[in-house]
Amino acid sequence: MTEKDQMKKRVGEYAATFIQPNTAIGIGTGSTAYWMILALGAKVREGFTITAVPTSKATVELAQAHGIPLATLNDVDRLALTIDGADEVDPKLQLIKGGGGAHLQEKMVAAASDRMIVIADEQKLVDRLGKFPLPIEVIPFGWKQVQRRVAALGCPTSEIRQRDGRPFITDHGNYILDAHFGSIADPPALGIALHEIPGVVEHGLFIGLATTVLVGRADGTVDELHRPG
Numbered sequence: 001m002t003e004k005d006q007m008k009k010r011v012g013e014y015a016a017t018f019i020q021p022n023t024a025i026g027i028g029t030g031s032t033a034y035w036m037i038l039a040l041g042a043k044v045r046e047g048f049t050i051t052a053v054p055t056s057k058a059t060v061e062l063a064q065a066h067g068i069p070l071a072t073l074n075d076v077d078r079l080a081l082t083i084d085g086a087d088e089v090d091p092k093l094q095l096i097k098g099g100g101g102a103h104l105q106e107k108m109v110a111a112a113s114d115r116m117i118v119i120a121d122e123q124k125l126v127d128r129l130g131k132f133p134l135p136i137e138v139i140p141f142g143w144k145q146v147q148r149r150v151a152a153l154g155c156p157t158s159e160i161r162q163r164d165g166r167p168f169i170t171d172h173g174n175y176i177l178d179a180h181f182g183s184i185a186d187p188p189a190l191g192i193a194l195h196e197i198p199g200v201v202e203h204g205l206f207i208g209l210a211t212t213v214l215v216g217r218a219d220g221t222v223d224e225l226h227r228p229g
């Protein structure tokens, strides 16, 4: 296992210790959330009672394989907690998510949660968001119109995510436009502007959602960052 994978495993397993029994929680998507889900599955096998709302089809499959009882977002009023990964984390705990193309459901689940714990290795910490291309889920119809509007917001380079030589299709049948902003001066303002574009389903800026970030460090420790004031 690489050092990076070891950081992901450590932080994912550590995050599982924050889950309280007899609660409903959101479970994220990706290679860091993978370890949290495995650790949760081990707890369930020992008799731990939990209901989990998954954030993607991949997470449904993984959770089912590990015996975790699942519900949909429509089955619950609120979730006590969501634990999910991220692609970038800034000092205000603003995030870029969607590297796995699941940020639409991830954001809906996080927004329905009292707390969001983000699990990340230290390489995801940045001073300013935007080096990681911002994933924007778009309706396939007329996506080039969206691309033009994204360019007008200061992002001349963007492309439709590909998989096996074809557009990647999200769990909800849409495309992902990966937008290379480079550096995002005002993430909340950009998030609002993106929602003004017809054809944008959801973007990967998570503003005011993460309450805690658990950071896996190369030296084997896990740091806890809390959202400032």
Ligand code: 5RP
Residues within 6 Å of the ligand: 028, 029, 030, 031, 032, 033, 084, 085, 086, 087, 096, 097, 098, 099, 100, 101, 102, 103, 106
């Ligand atoms: C999926 C996501 C993931 O949380 C994000 O891409 C981080 O993934 P990983 O833990 O594999 O680095 O937003 O849509």
